[in-house]
Amino acid sequence: MTYTLGNNIGEQTIAGNARQGTQLRYDAKSFIIGEKRVFLNIASIHYFRMPRQEWREVLVKAKLAGMNCIDTYFAWNVHEPEEGKWDFSGDNDCGAFLDLCSELGLWVIARPGPFICAEWDFGGFPYWLKNKKKIQFRTDNETYLRYVYRYFDQIVPIIRSRQMTKDGTVILVQVENEYGYLAEDASGLSYMKGLRDGLLDRGIDVPLITCEGGLEGTIEGANFWSGANSHYDKLMRKQPDVPKLVTEFWTGWFEHWGAPAATQKTSDLYEKRMMESIRAGFDGISHYMFFGGTNFGGYGGRTVGSSDIYMVTSYDYDAPLSEYGRVTAKYRMAKKVSLFTLALGQFLLESEPMDNVEARCGEGARLQGRQWNGQKLWFAESIKQEKEMFQITLESGRTLPVSIKPGQIVPILERIEICPGLKLTCCGFLIGNDLIGEVQTIVLAGDDGGRTHIVFEADQSIHFDNAGHIPHESSLDGRTLRLDVYHFQASQRNRVNVGGQLIELIALNGYMSDRAWRLHGDGVRWAIGWEDMDLGADGSVSGVSGGCDSEPFFLGDWGHKGGIGQGQMGTTTVHSAGNAFKPLLSPSLSEWKRKTVNLLSLGGGKQAERPRGFAELGLAFGYLIYSSEIDCDRDQENTLVFSAIQDSARLFVNGLEQAMIRQVGAVSAHMRLSNGRNKIQLLVQHMGSLNFSPNLGEEKGIFGPVYLDGSTVELRRGWYCGEEAVHLDEVHNHPFASTLSRSFELSENDGAILVGALSSGLRINGKEVPMDGYQNWFAYHAVDISGYLVKGSNTIEMPVTRTPLNRLELLTYNRSRELKNWSAIQLDEASEFEASSVAIESGPAWYRSMFDLPAIPEDVNPKLKLRMTGMSKGYLLLNGRNLGRYWQIGPQEDYKIPMAWLKETGNELILFDEEGRRPDSVRIFFDAQSERRWQTLNEA
Structure with a gap:
């Protein structure tokens, strides 16, 4: 099945769900699922960057933030780590991940690659592909494509059976990834067409998409953080009659060893960039990443820009949901904006930009607007250096006071239809507009202590129930009501009645709106005032008290006898599942035992004229120890030149370290040699293959000639x-x-x-x-x-x-001075350890400690961190699982210990340290949020 997407395609019917009757269509404005236009709030989450036991918690957090769709890559090298050995079990059961998305009511965008970038080793390709003769990656290379289509034969059926056409929730499938950054010439398009047809031939019948690079028969999206207008205009020129997706909206950035922390994108700036995308007209935003996770094992990649940009083990990405699954300021901002798109979904997707703007604002602010069916939405942006109150006169002549922070974009609603016969004009974030029972409930978010001017206009008289409590003014005919509402800590709740329809307006301050949670299933419910929330597999709802002066309150039917269902005002009770509060005690590590790596006694391995790299030796990750020998007739100093090296290395001469090699590609290293025979050894850690480059597939380790007497x-x-x-x-x-x-x-x-x-x-x-x-x-x-x-x-x-x-x-x-006769052996994990009583560090060493988990109350959600203070560089094992590399040059200081990989007693922690530093200052501790007590709604 081939799609032709051109300039005059009109509305496309793409996929139908035969059993449920759900149809997926699209036109120039949006995707249409069933009979409803949908604004896609998309959370980018990678199943392979966390244990399977964490999937539900992370996906639920995305759903609670207003996300309605999950975007995930599929990592080929995870599923075929060795040629022909496929693994779709346990943490790698991507089909189960898609099924869980379906269970939670989340649509899915599947991105099977084969190239995924993702700051993941080799961009997702298996290491063993490097050994195939005459292979070229990401091109019409016969050898490469033969293996790609074998991969498709494995991965596509998993996706195909879960498409919306097969009663699943996969609505879009991506062809390759960011290919426009590499090539858009004839040969590149030929390669992309082959992959497209490979997906179609294997039964993919939902729409195909691309990002950063287009292809006939696909919908192209844009990847960016800023410049929404230019990206939107570019897509409009290329494909005016299809939806406009931000396929990657970069919420943060990756980090690499030795660089500053990548925390430059603040939550306020995040809000602004989201609003710029909405203002431009995008109908879907994929938050890359929404949850980053962790580069366990050796899967952290390497990227371009310098010689040694290697990914740290954490892939936190400064994302809305932290590496540990914790809510952040960005999470609350993403939730606010996604609820805004939900409350105004139809308007945002039907509206068009206004060319002739007659609204006016004071100096220091800019206005852009969208309109549909007599309704208008304005985006007021401040260019001032401090927060200021602007007077903004709308096209109707009505003037509203609008408070805007520096650089902020504030939405202004002008005569937006809230429900039949009632229109709303106000500034600020409308985050809720739901019929809860018999009450149309409007939730408005504002700044702490702020004031919002509200205008209701109706076809009938408006009766205001709270007339004595807040400033208000009614028109002579009673069909217009003006109020000033305040965003206090104690949320203001005001009711009006229009023709028998009850409308409740709830004004939340910044603190409470950050802690407003919307749940929907059989009906809409709100929990307002909780710091955090979770949904159990059994349908239970639990949360953490916000610790504020205002009590949490709940809207909707929570199943309480004589309670607050049907949108009644009030609160409900909660109960704690735990006992009296006791601080969590961090696990205590037993005395460390040590096993020193005796370099001089190591076997030499198979000899070769030159060093051989990791892939050539059949190794995906880990450490190699290279060895050679030099005979000298006197004590001397010498410089080695490595013509091809792609990883950091430590140079030892006769068992003593003489240099730490950081820069790669080609390098030199100074060493001191003694009279007689000298044993030259290099300890090399695989630091990750290029995940993004025109030169994918580099060998790792040391693999070229090495010369003496260089300069x-x-x-x-x-x-x-x-x-x-x-x-x-x-x-x-x-x-x-x-x-x-x-x-x-x-x-x-x-x-x-x-x-x-x-x-x-x-x-x-x-x-x-x-x-x-x-x-x-x-x-x-x-x-x-x-x-x-x-x-x-x-x-x-x-x-x-x-x-x-x-x-x-x-x-x-000098080419005549090549150092030959090299051997390379893999560094084996130590199996026997001795008491670590020697105070002097003496070269590479393994360390082992044991620990038990302390008693953990039922009403906490603990997360463990490992702080590697005082160590040098190496990697970590927990109960036989590889937690990843560590390198204490920053910016990463702490390393994730998944609770799912722990036992109650007898947990084994092993670390390898290149310098053999003693782990006396290494400690395990719970994060600060582990002290929070979770409460479950009382279903009695």
Whole structure:
């Protein structure tokens, strides 16, 4: 089945659910499920980044935040870690994950790749693909595609059987991922068409989508954080008659070892960017990530931009839901905006932008508007440096006072139809408009202590029940009511009656609106004032008290005898499942036992002329120890040049560490040798394969020739632009007038490698050096320039497009001085440990400790962290499961210990430390929220 999406497709009927009669359609404005337009609030959540036991909690949190759809990748390397050995069990049971989404009433966007990026090792490809002869990734390569379609034969049936057409909830399937960043030429389109047809031929019949790169027969989405208008306009030019999705709205960012924490996107800015997307006209937003999770094992990837950008083990992403599944300020902001889209869903999806804006505002604010059927929604944006009250005159001539924070976008509703015969004008976030029992309930969120001017207009007289409590004014005919409501800690609740229809207006301040929860199933219910909430598999509802001055209150039918159903005002009772409050005691680690890695006694393994990499040796992750020997006739100092290295390494000579190698691609390392035979060893950890690059599939570890007696020349200084000296490690604000040049001398050596931030157009001694696969955004390349050099003076010419450069080096060597006869062995996990009483650290070592879980009350939701204070670099094992890499150079300090992987007693924690540092300061502790007491609604 092939779709043709053009400029005149009209409304498309895509899929029907035969048993339930649910139809999925779309037109230029939105997707239509059944007979209802839907604004897709999409939570990006990866099943493979958490234990299966956490799926429900995370998905429920997404649903409670107003998300109606889940977006997930499928990681090929998780399901086929070794060729032909498939795993869809336990934590890898992606079908069960989709089934749980269905159970919770969440639609699904399935993204099977085969390339997923996701800051995941090798972009989701299995490591063993690197060993296939003549393979090229993400292109029309016969070998590559043969394995891709074998993967499709496994993964597509799992998705196919859960499509909306098969009584499931999968509504969209993505073809590949972000291919437009790589290539949109004829060969690239041919590759994409093949993948599209591969999905169709295997029974995918819901709409196909792409992101950042289009394809006939698919709906293209945009990935971004800012610039919503330009992205929307681009999609409109390409496909004006299909829905407009933000396929990845980047809520935060990933982190890598040694970099600052990626917390630059504040919750206020997050709100603004969401509002920009809504204002632009997008009808769906996928929050990437909504919950990031963890890169357990060795699955953290590596990305471009420098030579050694390796992902940390945490994939928290500064997302709305933390790595531990905890609610954050961004979560509350996502919930507020998603409830806003739900309350105004039909209007947002039917409306069009207003070209001629006659509304007016004071200096320092900007207005944009949308309209439909006589109703208008304005977006008022402040460009002031402080919070200010703006007077905004709408097209009807009515003036409203609107308080706006710096940079904030505040929605203003003008004559929005709340229910038949009643229209609402006000500023602020309408987060609820539900018929609860017989009461039309309007929930309005505002700032703490703020005031909102409300105007009701009706076809009949409006009777105000709370006339004595708040300022109000009625028109002479009684059909217009103006009120000022205040957003106090004690929520204001006011009622009007229009023709027998009761309307309740609930004004919440910022604190209480952050703690407002909307539940829907057989009917709509609200719980207002709880810090956190959860839904049990048995349908129970539990929560954490907000600890505020106002009591929580509940709206709707909660099943209480003589209670507050049918939208009655009031509160309901809760009961605690636990005993009297007792602080949780953190687990106590037993005395650490140690097993030292005796490098000099290790077996040599199979000999080879040059070092071999991880994939070549059949290893997905872990550690390798490379060994070789050098005979010296005297004590001396020497420099090794590694022509191909892609991971950090520690260099040992005769069992003593002499260098820590951080930079990769090609590097040099200084060492001291003794008279006689010297044993050279390198301890290398697989730090993750490139997950995004034009050069996917690099070998890992050390795998190229290694040379003795090399040298290194730092090349960031000493350049000339004409007569002007230029230093490339400094900031230059203007483009250089011409190509830069630099000279260097070559005497004894006959080989050279340039490594670092090279530019296209590189010339050596007047000859241009081709750089296959070069991309100007890939800020490091290693290029062998040996064939361009002469003895004596050599000249490098290079256009420089940006500064400063973080690395640019010239490595020289003599090809006759290659160090040969290498062996490589995998570092095996220690099985026997001894008491760790030696105070001196003496090289790589394993450590082992045991711990029991303390008594945990039933009414808490504990989360455990492992803090690796004082350690160097290595990885962690918990009860035989790999918790991931650690490296105490920041920004990650704490590591997640999943409660699902623990036993009540006898938990084993093993860590490997490259420097053998003693783990005396390592500790396990519960996070602060673990002290919260959860309460269950009384169903009596």
